[in-house]
Amino acid sequence: MLVLVSLPSFFSGRLFPEPWIGLLGTVPIAIDINRLLNPETDEEEISLQPEQSQNTYLTSLFSPQA
Secondary structure: OHHHHHHHHHHHHHHOOHHHHHHOOHHHHHHHHHHHHOOOOOHHHHHOOOOOOOOOHHHHHHOOOO
């Protein structure tokens, strides 16, 4: 299984020049900097209030955070 997973990277190493492959390490860094400078807020999560439910023994047994 590991051999099958590593074959695409082996063949892409033959297709692209080595300096281009070295630049691929900067992609996650660029994504993180972009997310740091442009944070997205989920307005749906902020505006939704959790519904109050009756806490019974069964609900607390199956869902301890409720």
